[in-house]
Amino acid sequence: MTLLNKAEARELVSIADAELIAQLKISDRSVLSRDEIEDPLVQNPLVLDGFRRRPRYFDGRFLTGADLTRDQDYVRQRQADMARAAGPGVINGLRVSERTLSRGQTLSISPGVGLTPSGDVVMLSSQRSIPLLDLPTSRQLDAALGLSEEPRVPLERRSGLFILALRPVEFTANPIAAYPRTITGKRTVEDGDIIEASAITLIPYPDMAGAADVREARRKVAKSIFAGRGGAMPQDALPLAMLGLDRGMVRWVDMAMVRRETGAESGVHAMFASRPRAIAEAFVLQHQAHLNDLLVDMAGRGIPPAFPAASVFSLLPPTGPMPLQALQSDNLGFTQLYFPPGVDVDLAFVPADEIPMLAEEALALPPIDLEARPGDLDATGVTILVPVDRPRYQRFNSTLEGANLAVATNVATPSAASPFDLVSDIVARRKAAEATARDAAATAAVEAETLRAQAWRAALNEAASVVPQAPGGARLVWYTRRRSIAQQPRVTGTGIVLSSDDVSLNALVNANLDRLKLAKRLATINGDATPQATVRVMSLLGSPGVANSDVLTVSVISDLENVVKEELPAVPAPPPAPEQPPGAVTFSRAPFRLDTAMLRAMPITPDLASTRSGLALVAAANAAGTTTAAREDTSLKLGESEVMNIAQDYSDPRLGEGLHRAASSIGGDWPSAKDAMWLGGSGKAPTVDRAFRAVGEEKLADFANLLKAAVSDQDAKELDELLTKIG
Secondary structure, three states: OEEOOOOOOOOOEEEEOHHHHHHHOOOOOOEEEHHHHHOOOOOOOOOOOOOOOOOOOOOOOOOOHHHHHHHHHHHHHHHHHHHHOOOOEEEEEOOEEEEEEOOEEEEEEOOEEEEOOOOOEEEEOOOEEEEOOOHHHHHHHHHHHOOOOOOOOOHHHOOEEEEEEEEEEEEEEEEEEEOOOOOOOOOEEEEEEEEEEEEEEEEEEOOOOOOOOHHHHHHHHHHHHHOOOOOOOOOOOEEEEEEEEEOOEEEEEEOOOOOOEOOOOOHHHHHHOOOOHHHHHHHHHHHHHHHHHHHHHHHHOOOOOOOOHHHOOOEEOOEEEEEHHHEEEEOOEEEEOOOOOOEEEEEEEEEHHHHHHHHHHHOOOOOEEOOOOHHHHOOEEEEEEEEEOHHHHHHHHHHOOOOOEEEEEOOOOOOOOOHHHHHHHHHHHHHHHHHHHHOHHHHHHHHHHHHHHHHHHHHHHHHHOOOOEOOOOOEEEEEEEEOOOOOOOOOOOOOOOOOOOHHHHHHHHHHHHHHHOOHHHHHHHHHOEOHHHHHHHHHHHOOHHHHOOHHHHHHHHHHHHHHHHOOOOOOOOOOOOOOOOOOOOOOOOOOOOOOHHHHHOOOOOHHHHHHOHHHHHHHHHHHHOOOHHHOOOOOOOEOHHHHHHHHHOOOOOOOOHHHHHHHHHHOOOOOOHHHHHHHHHOOOHHHHHHHHHHOOHHHHHHHHHHHHHHHHHOOHHHHHHHHHHHO
């Protein structure tokens, strides 16, 4: 027998009986003995695959149904082999959610497509809802698929972990007539089609990792799975989610525990990493879902979201969200109770759009084992990332000392440290206190560090209001594990802000200044400003919201003049700070202060802080004596720090829309140059703009006429009454 393959693609191989080879004295190595090939104990260069066999068609052959079936099986097996090259997992869709319908607890699965580990395609073409208590269907399906025998315990009374999966199945249908195969035979009826389908089924997951109940099993099994010690997953089914059932009730649904996106892993990546990339990504998603469920449960029971991670998790991914309330602050700095002792934790503000990139870099690092020995956690570094917008980040970066702040571990955090370590820590603290008491230089250093920590606290107070909220209402920040060896930059120099067209910007600003006769006033300001502040002033005047509004242009010039002349709102005397119980988490809404020495002054009046936060910061700096004008090493009056704080009041993306609405409602050429000069110099222009952005159409005309009258009369009291009515 000869295997007829395409000569240009594969080599021709001949197979014959051993007697024929001996009789013909064939010495050609391309002719192989049939006995050697079919004997599994004989090692020969020709390897047979039981699936790689298909019918050979030739003229005169009697064709049977079995031949065509074998041909289909061959093609299907080859297609499955090719599909496995992409890796098993979900291609798209197939997301699981929990619902409650009239038939009891129901799981809903969205439409989608996926690949099983064996290479079979499973899919749902529409949204499917599966009642968990649909017992006859579940038991019949399990028996038909050979998952288990008839369960002795009904599903509504079963507890444990189960995998919701899609399994490829096929069945015959649509009977047609079958002609007799002999002359005397009779016609019969046979099913004419083989229909492929996907069966939704629950597969028991026997390994609860020693947990006492399904709630504890979630964290235990997550550690075993994502640490590479989980139980085997089904090879002929596509896992979609893991369920925790307690007497037939769904306690939790966790998709990321077993759901994986399809995609092959690079061999180089597998060489350097201890686990596949898909596992690392799934761990982050699973931890985020588990944390959200926990925060919702704590919010429902009125428990504050401040807890050690080890109390609810066994393993943390190298990056993920964490509750901001786990970070505590006082006048001495920050403490955290989320990570165990031995972990080196620091705090940093980062632009919100850089969080994904930092999380991406941390995925290659190993997870954090919260149940490890204290020695195994030594030298583990974690950075808590507080996301802020870029204007706020730029201001923090220019005013805070250092990019990171060390965070201590709260004494309430569970620790497995030895008594010797605890005593050593107490002795070290006592020696530091004694050295501080007898050394004036050490005392000054401690005071400077205290002021620095308080500056960070004030910055966090400001950022806390814009930190995203979890479903339970808790504020969430991110943490990332740090490399043990940091990459040190070797670039030196001064950063320069690049503009797309500085010539056009300069021409636009100069045209506005000449029309409003403000050029001399700006020249006076620049004469008292640092070079960096001059660049910031030009950039602020050329921003779209300011450059397109005469009122706001005058307002910026007026604010800068007030800073140079130190004519700013007064700051009231600070009231005594209230005492707080140990461990209390307090993030007040006090505005951020520029320098550490400014912390000696209390926040300015609430009305000014709520309407002109940037001006409020400069007023606090002026009261504390830390402005550029107060410095002894320069005779200048305006620095970059003050300009950036003034720019905060003009950083709204919708700046100018309110004034434009008012001008359109009033009509004519309002505001005139005289009106623009008065309204801009009143210090209320940004507040008026924000107020008229929120006015409804039905009241716009009335309020616009009141605004026109107040500006025409140059009546500040009338303008304040108008803003009160709008507010």
